Amino acid sequence: MICPKEDELLAYIDGFLDDEETKLIKQHIGSCPYCQQQIEVMESEKLFLKETLQTPKLPDDFAENVVVQVVPYKQKSKRHWKWGLGTAASVLLAGGILLSVNPMFAELVGGIFTSDNVDEGLQIAIDTDIATPVDIAVTDAGITLHVEHLIADTSRIALSYSVTNSKGKRLNPYIDEESKKNVVTLLNENNEEVELSSRGWGNTNDYGIYEFSLLNVENFSKGIIRMDVKELGGKSGNWQIEIPVDLAAAYKHQKTVEIDKTVEVEDIEVTLNEVNYATSTTDISYSTQLTDEAKRKLKESIEEKEKKFSEEIVNTFFPYNPTIGYRIEDSKGEVLGYYNIYGRDDLGHTVDLNMIGGIGTFEGEVKDMEHITWVDSFVPEKEHSDLYFVLDTVYKTKTSDFSITFKPSELPYTFEYNGYELTIDEVERKTDFSLEKSWLPIKRQVTVELHMSGYAEQKAPELALWAIEDESGKSYFTFNSGSSTLDETDDQNRFKREVQLITYELQDIPEEMTLHLIAETEAIKLENEWRVPLYAE
Numbered sequence: 001m002i003c004p005k006e007d008e009l010l011a012y013i014d015g016f017l018d019d020e021e022t023k024l025i026k027q028h029i030g031s032c033p034y035c036q037q038q039i040e041v042m043e044s045e046k047l048f049l050k051e052t053l054q055t056p057k058l059p060d061d062f063a064e065n066v067v068v069q070v071v072p073y074k075q076k077s078k079r080h081w082k083w084g085l086g087t088a089a090s091v092l093l094a095g096g097i098l099l100s101v102n103p104m105f106a107e108l109v110g111g112i113f114t115s116d117n118v119d120e121g122l123q124i125a126i127d128t129d130i131a132t133p134v135d136i137a138v139t140d141a142g143i144t145l146h147v148e149h150l151i152a153d154t155s156r157i158a159l160s161y162s163v164t165n166s167k168g169k170r171l172n173p174y175i176d177e178e179s180k181k182n183v184v185t186l187l188n189e190n191n192e193e194v195e196l197s198s199r200g201w202g203n204t205n206d207y208g209i210y211e212f213s214l215l216n217v218e219n220f221s222k223g224i225i226r227m228d229v230k231e232l233g234g235k236s237g238n239w240q241i242e243i244p245v246d247l248a249a250a251y252k253h254q255k256t257v258e259i260d261k262t263v264e265v266e267d268i269e270v271t272l273n274e275v276n277y278a279t280s281t282t283d284i285s286y287s288t289q290l291t292d293e294a295k296r297k298l299k300e301s302i303e304e305k306e307k308k309f310s311e312e313i314v315n316t317f318f319p320y321n322p323t324i325g326y327r328i329e330d331s332k333g334e335v336l337g338y339y340n341i342y343g344r345d346d347l348g349h350t351v352d353l354n355m356i357g358g359i360g361t362f363e364g365e366v367k368d369m370e371h372i373t374w375v376d377s378f379v380p381e382k383e384h385s386d387l388y389f390v391l392d393t394v395y396k397t398k399t400s401d402f403s404i405t406f407k408p409s410e411l412p413y414t415f416e417y418n419g420y421e422l423t424i425d426e427v428e429r430k431t432d433f434s435l436e437k438s439w440l441p442i443k444r445q446v447t448v449e450l451h452m453s454g455y456a457e458q459k460a461p462e463l464a465l466w467a468i469e470d471e472s473g474k475s476y477f478t479f480n481s482g483s484s485t486l487d488e489t490d491d492q493n494r495f496k497r498e499v500q501l502i503t504y505e506l507q508d509i510p511e512e513m514t515l516h517l518i519a520e521t522e523a524i525k526l527e528n529e530w531r532v533p534l535y536a537e
Contacts, residue, residue, distance in 0.1 A: 009039060026479055026504075111149050112160050112207040121280035121356075121380060122158060125151045129249045130279050134159065140237035142166040145229060147241055148207075154250045155281040155377060157186065157212045159225060159243060163233050171233040173208030175201070181230040186212050186245070188223040197359045215283065215359050215375045222246045253279050259389075263530045266394050267294035268322045273373070275387075275534045281356055281377040284389065284534070288322050289371035299369070301399040305518055313467045313477045314518055321362075321372050325350070325393030325523070328378055328534075331386045337378045340393040341459065341523045348458045348495025349485040350523075354379035391530040395523050397464060402517040408509050418520070419460030422452045422497065429509050448509055449481075450501040455494035456485075461522040468503050470510040476503040 012025045112118060113126040125131050130153055137146040147161045163171045175182050186194045197216040202209040214220060222245060229239040255277040262271040269289050276283040290298065298320060305314040325340025337354035344351050356377035363370035381387070406413040408427040415422060432445045450468070463483075469475045482500030489495055501515075 013039065026481070026502075112205060112209070113149050113151065113158075115205070117204040118202075118209065122151060124380065125153060125158075125280045128253070128279055130247075130253065134243055136241050136243065138239050138241055140239055141232075141235040143171070143233040143235055143237060143239070145227070145232060145239040145241065147227070147243055150225075150243055150245070151280070152245050152247050152250055153214075153278050153280045154247055154254045155214055155276070155278045155283055157214065157225070157245060159210050161208045161210075162206060163208070165233065170206040173203055173206065175208065175227075175229055176231060182232075183226075183228045184210060185226050185228075186223060187226055188220055194220060194223065198357070213357075213359075215377065216361065221248065221251070250279060257534065257536050259532065259534065261532055263391065264291065265391070265526055265528075265530065266396065266524050267291045268324075268394050268396065269371075270324055270391060270394075270530070271371075272389055272532050275389075277380070280380065282328075282380045282387075283375055283377050284328075285373065285375050286324075286389075287371045287373045288324055290322060290369060295369050298398070305399050309467050309475045309516070309518070310477075313475060314465075315367055316477070318465055318519065319362075319366060320397045320519070321366075321369055322397070323372075323395045324391060325395065326389060326391045328354075329388045329390055329531075331388070336381070336387070339376065342393060342525055345458070347485075347487060348456065348489075348497075387534040389532045389534055391526065391532075393523055393525055395521055397519055397521040400517040400520045403514055405512065405514045407512050409511070414454070417463075417517075419457035419494075420454065420463070420497070421456070421494070422454035422499065424515075425451045425453055427451075427509055427513070445504065446507050448503050448506040450478075450515070452497075452499040452501075454497055455490045455492070456497045457494050459523055459525075461520040463499070463517055464521050465518040466501055467516045467518055468501070468506060469514040469516060470506065471512040472510075475516070476505040478503045 009025070012022060111126070113122045113131065116123075126149065130151060132150045132152070134147045134150050137144055139145075142165055144164045145161060146164065147159055149160045151158045161173060163173045165171055175184065177183065186196065188194055194212075194217055196212055196214075198213040200211045200213075202211070210225070212225075225243040225245060227239065227241045227243075230236060232239055257275050257277070259272045259274055262269060264270075267290060269291060271287045273285040273287060276285070289295075302314060302320065325338070325342065327338035327340070327343075328336045330336060335353070337352070339350070339352040339355050341350045343353060356379070358374055358376035360372045360374045362372055402417050404413075404415050406424060411424055411426055413424045415424075427448065427450050430447045430449060432447070448468070464480075466478045466480065467475045468478045478501050480499065481502045482498065484498050486496040486498070
């Protein structure tokens with residue numbers, strides 16, 4: 001896999017990995033802007049989930065007064081949808097205040113999957129035969145876990161549930177899986193756990209929503225979702241539910257179009273493999289790789305860097321393979337979705353429109369730079385029309401020879417490079433102690449952290465990989481633990497950048513340091529775009 005799985009990132013955040021696993025994940029995150037972004041999302045979500053949701057108390061007769069004003073529920077027409085799962089768990093919160101409404105009101109109007117609080121793909125799916133009313137409830141310790149609806153598509157599976165107390169009051173539906181007392185798993189027909197590319201949990205209007213991505217899952221047609229919960233609503237108990245899953249209806253609706261077209265641009269080969277039209281997603285499969293000559297040159301430059309520094313510093317978990325930016329258009333040229341840095345002029349980082357997420361898989365070892373197969377999911381069309389894939393951007397990583405030498409005692413230190421103006425604000429040494437079933441510290445961990453801030457042009461390359469060298473000439477593996485691009489701009493319309501570099505190998509702050517930029521990734525906008533129909537010609 002090109003990136004750690006979502007559950008591995010979550011385990012990293014929660015401190016469940018051993019020392020070696022933690023080190024590898026940290027190294028990868030330091031060189032992968034995408035995973036850095038996912039970590040930020042996960043940490044923000046975790047902080048939110050720990051807070052008590054304060055919702056305004058409505059009058060006792062609120063639901064009754066509203067219900068008398070609505071007509072009986074009818075199925076809704078299909079609509080567009082938005083989804084933000086990607087490779088990270090998502091909090092599916094609508095803007096504004098969340099209102100606690102009597103459960104019977106939500107059930108009357110069709111459940112949470114019919115509301116605008118979920119993505120439009122789920123709204124589309126709930127009106128089809130891939131959606132099933134589950135209506136399974138189990139009660140223990142005065143708490144009821146009620147699974148209400150299941151949507152089983154070929155690309156993802158989603159279920160909604162609620163948690164109530166003995167008086168019928170809805171409780172926070174969060175099911176804490178961090179302690180491993182609570183486990184929610186997808187099993188196949190052989191009762192084996194299905195290996196997933198990602199899974200997500202959302203909370204909106206006092207409903208919980210579980211999602212399982214099936215983008216990289218093969219030969220799954222039916223099974224069960226098993227919920228084994230030991231802690232719920234602040235109480236201990238035993239809540240076990242099994243929900244049957246059958247994709248037969250979803251496969252009947254699925255349409256796959258073989259594309260199999262290749263283009264070579266900027267020494268990169270891009271092959272568009274196929275497009276899968278599912279009920280709740282449109283999934284585009286493509287692959288990317290460098291040409292043989294470009295691969296040879298890049299490997300040679302990497303080997304030179306390894307000689308100067310080390311293989312660990314230069315080539316551990318860092319993907320030098322190219323990626324692409326593109327957009328999805330209809331026959332009139334209207335943009336329906338995109339993923340590239342040129343999507344919006346008011347943002348200084350790669351952005352997307354109507355993109356659900358994606359996953360990439362390496363062929364062979366990462367260092368071999370073989371092709372990567374990608375599957376990206378986009379919003380499905382409300383009304384069927386002919387779609388086009390338009391390749392407009394490529395992202396290429398190359399080695400860099402940029403270095404700066406400074407004295408930590410003489411900070412701040414400002415430098416300019418390739419569209420950047422950054423200031424090294426501080427270098428600090430930190431010591432953390434690890435405790436395991438004892439109040440005595442059993443392990444000491446020293447880190448040296450370097451903080452930079454400044455501004456960069458929107459199309460400035462990503463400063464992807466760094467190394468720190470002390471005054472004796474020894475270099476240390478350094479990962480980027482906090483690089484971010486903010487929407488704030490300066491008087492030159494450059495976007496604010498913040499960078500935090502950490503090394504676990506340097507034990508003390510040297511009197512003089514050299515910061516080496518090992519690799520950078522540039523975005524190249526294509527003069528001649530590649531437009532390919534996503535339908536059978």
